[in-house]
Amino acid sequence: MPITNQITRRDTRTSGFAACKTPTARAALVALAAALLTASPALAHTGEGMTGGFLSGLMHPIFGWDHVVAMVAVGLWGAVLGSPAIWILPITFPLVMALGAALGIVGITVPFIEAGIALSGVVLGLLVLFLVRAPVALAGVIVAFFAVFHGYAHGTELPAAANPYAYAVGFVIATGILHAVGIAFGALNGQSWGKMAIRAGGAVIALVGGAFLAGFA
Amino acid sequence: MHNRTCLNRVRAPGVWRPGVSGLIVAFVPLSARAHEFELGGDAYDDFLAGGAAVLNDLPVLLALMSTGILVSLWNRQGLPLVWPAFLVSVIAGFVLAGLVPVDPVPVLYGAAIITGLLAVAAVRRTRPVMAGIVFGAGLMTGWGILASHDLGALPPGVYAGLFALFNLVLAASAAFASVLLTRLPNRWTEIALRALASWLTAIAIMSLAFVLGQPG
Numbered sequence: 001m002p003i004t005n006q007i008t009r010r011d012t013r014t015s016g017f018a019a020c021k022t023p024t025a026r027a028a029l030v031a032l033a034a035a036l037l038t039a040s041p042a043l044a045h046t047g048e049g050m051t052g053g054f055l056s057g058l059m060h061p062i063f064g065w066d067h068v069v070a071m072v073a074v075g076l077w078g079a080v081l082g083s084p085a086i087w088i089l090p091i092t093f094p095l096v097m098a099l100g101a102a103l104g105i106v107g108i109t110v111p112f113i114e115a116g117i118a119l120s121g122v123v124l125g126l127l128v129l130f131l132v133r134a135p136v137a138l139a140g141v142i143v144a145f146f147a148v149f150h151g152y153a154h155g156t157e158l159p160a161a162a163n164p165y166a167y168a169v170g171f172v173i174a175t176g177i178l179h180a181v182g183i184a185f186g187a188l189n190g191q192s193w194g195k196m197a198i199r200a201g202g203a204v205i206a207l208v209g210g211a212f213l214a215g216f217a
Numbered sequence: 218m219h220n221r222t223c224l225n226r227v228r229a230p231g232v233w234r235p236g237v238s239g240l241i242v243a244f245v246p247l248s249a250r251a252h253e254f255e256l257g258g259d260a261y262d263d264f265l266a267g268g269a270a271v272l273n274d275l276p277v278l279l280a281l282m283s284t285g286i287l288v289s290l291w292n293r294q295g296l297p298l299v300w301p302a303f304l305v306s307v308i309a310g311f312v313l314a315g316l317v318p319v320d321p322v323p324v325l326y327g328a329a330i331i332t333g334l335l336a337v338a339a340v341r342r343t344r345p346v347m348a349g350i351v352f353g354a355g356l357m358t359g360w361g362i363l364a365s366h367d368l369g370a371l372p373p374g375v376y377a378g379l380f381a382l383f384n385l386v387l388a389a390s391a392a393f394a395s396v397l398l399t400r401l402p403n404r405w406t407e408i409a410l411r412a413l414a415s416w417l418t419a420i421a422i423m424s425l426a427f428v429l430g431q432p433g
Contacts, residue, residue: 087408090412091411091412091415094415094419095337095415095419095422098419098421098422098423099422102422102423102426102429104426105423105429105430106426107430165275168419169420171423172416172420173416175419
């Protein structure tokens with residue numbers, strides 16, 4: 001059967017997690033999310049050469065809670081919205097984020113970077129908290145807007161000793177992992193108590209963003 | 218007030234100058250060389266030098282990987298259908314490199330970003346159109362990687378190494394995507410491949426910015 005036919009047929013599903021029908025599959029996804037969030041990195045060397053550049057890029061988004069909550073929120077909101085937002089948002093974010101990074105690297109000033117990053121946590125957290133079902137195009141625009149701020153910050157904070165190309169690879173992979181954590185957490189959407197857990201996650205994300213916005217973090 | 222403040226900041230010539238001048242420099246054709254090959258050994262050393270040039274060239278790798286994913290997203294068994302166009306295009310790119318001097322940066326990164334975006338969009342067109350896309354990818358990468366090396370100036374082994382690795386990387390990435398789509402035939406596999414293509418494109422955009430942002 002042509003793959004396009006399969007896609008058309010399966011797109012009629014309302015939830016992005018229709019494929020994970022068994023409790024075991026859902027539990028595995030949630031466990032993956034928990035493991036990724038609680039994993040503590042062991043760093044012998046950072047910031048030097050190819051390996052250091054990769055690790056610097058990989059750890060840079062993960063070590064900043066303002067980045068973490070926003071990137072997880074992108075995946076989580078996508079999971080709440082279901083198909084096709086569940087994959088369009090996590091594809092949009094790194095592409096536009098790379099453009100934002102490019103602006104920072106070539107020296108074009110973008111104002112209100114820190115405020116934009118903090119605001120992204122607040123807005124995306126609230127969207128998840130209230131399970132806002134925005135149209136996919138609008139959701140894409142919102143995510144793309146905030147991606148510029150995150151990318152710009154990473155582009156201007158490149159460690160001097162790091163290999164820039166390895167940094168870019170690590171940075172993009174880390175972003176994808178954080179989106180995957182959000183999508184995995186969104187797997188709870190199918191559980192009876194899942195929506196409450198997702199709303200609670202949205203509230204935490206909004207609070208963390210608010211703390212950064214107010215200067216408490 | 219906030220808007221006026223930001224506009225004033227952005228309009229300041231000192232703010233725009235580095236970025237604009239970087240872009241201008243990047244797109245003005247120059248006779249910059251993408252690679253200086255270490256020659257002097259036997260034919261096998263030349264072959265390895267050519268192959269290593271492909272493996273060490275990030276935009277070439279990104280472009281070929283994205284092209285392989287694009288082809289398999291179009292048709293799981295699609296590579297043999299468009300491979301002849303790729304073979305011709307790489308040779309045409311090598312010839313073009315000796316005839317038309319070019320700055321390799323916009324050519325190679327342009328190929329990586331365009332093919333990446335096409336893979337993200339999972340473009341599905343007729344076989345001639347897909348063959349044309351693959352031809353374009355091979356032409357640009359072949360042209361860029363040998364930028365400003367005169368035709369025939371390098372030992373045959375270098376050309377053979379370049380040609381072999383071009384095809385190996387394309388075939389490996391197309392096979393990777395094809396096996397995934399065949400063994401895990403559900404929509405999530407295709408989505409994962411498109412997400413992977415978006416990562417490759419994002420890496421290409423960021424790397425291009427690093428190149429443009431380098432002093433000198």
